[in-house]
Amino acid sequence: MMVRPATPADLSAIEAIESAVFDGDRLSRRSLRYFLASDTAMMLVLAVQDHVLGYSLIAFRRGSKRARLYSIALTPDEHGRGLGRFLLRSSENAAKAHGAAFMRLEVRNDNAGAIALYEKNGYRFFGRIEDYYEDGAAALRFEKALPHAD
Numbered sequence: 001m002m003v004r005p006a007t008p009a010d011l012s013a014i015e016a017i018e019s020a021v022f023d024g025d026r027l028s029r030r031s032l033r034y035f036l037a038s039d040t041a042m043m044l045v046l047a048v049q050d051h052v053l054g055y056s057l058i059a060f061r062r063g064s065k066r067a068r069l070y071s072i073a074l075t076p077d078e079h080g081r082g083l084g085r086f087l088l089r090s091s092e093n094a095a096k097a098h099g100a101a102f103m104r105l106e107v108r109n110d111n112a113g114a115i116a117l118y119e120k121n122g123y124r125f126f127g128r129i130e131d132y133y134e135d136g137a138a139a140l141r142f143e144k145a146l147p148h149a150d
């Protein structure tokens, strides 16, 4: 089991995870390809040998110490086994290595599982954005100061 940078060969697996876990606001293959090639984004996959079980996408802004966890998802069979926490930690470490001091994210207000994951891993709620998602759901905003040492 390892977390490594995504490659173009991972796109189909990532796309399959997107459609399996999200009903709307999915990242299209085109967007995934864009982020993969972007030098202000980092896409990671959690994989066992060649089998991709999950991915995360982190976005950076030039001149900002704040990274944004744009997406994190695991294939449904693997939920609830601690892999989300592992991928989140790995994503934080990758963001830190890229120079970030804070991680921010938005999550649907009805996504209890993801909210629990973030709260248990040191994220602090700091705001709400109404009507953020395609279906009108609100987003909750969370932030964490990335620790200096692992």
Ligand SMILES: CC(C)(COP(=O)(O)OP(=O)(O)OC[C@H]1O[C@@H](n2cnc3c(N)ncnc32)[C@H](O)[C@@H]1OP(=O)(O)O)[C@@H](O)C(=O)NCCC(=O)NCCS
Pocket (backbone or CB within 6 Å): 021, 071, 072, 073, 074, 075, 078, 079, 080, 081, 082, 083, 084, 085, 086, 106, 107, 108, 111, 112, 113, 114, 116, 117, 118, 120
């Ligand atoms: C959100 C997601 C990445 C979490 O990964 P996971 O592997 O299922 O979570 P973990 O097993 O690592 O759990 C980490 C912690 O969060 C908690 N948690 C995770 N899912 C939970 C749920 N559905 N309800 C309550 N708590 C939950 C766990 O209890 C665990 O805490 P613990 O170790 O103290 O028990 C995964 O469920 C997923 O891919 N969901 C679909 C995509 C998604 O919603 N992504 C987030 C978009 S913002």
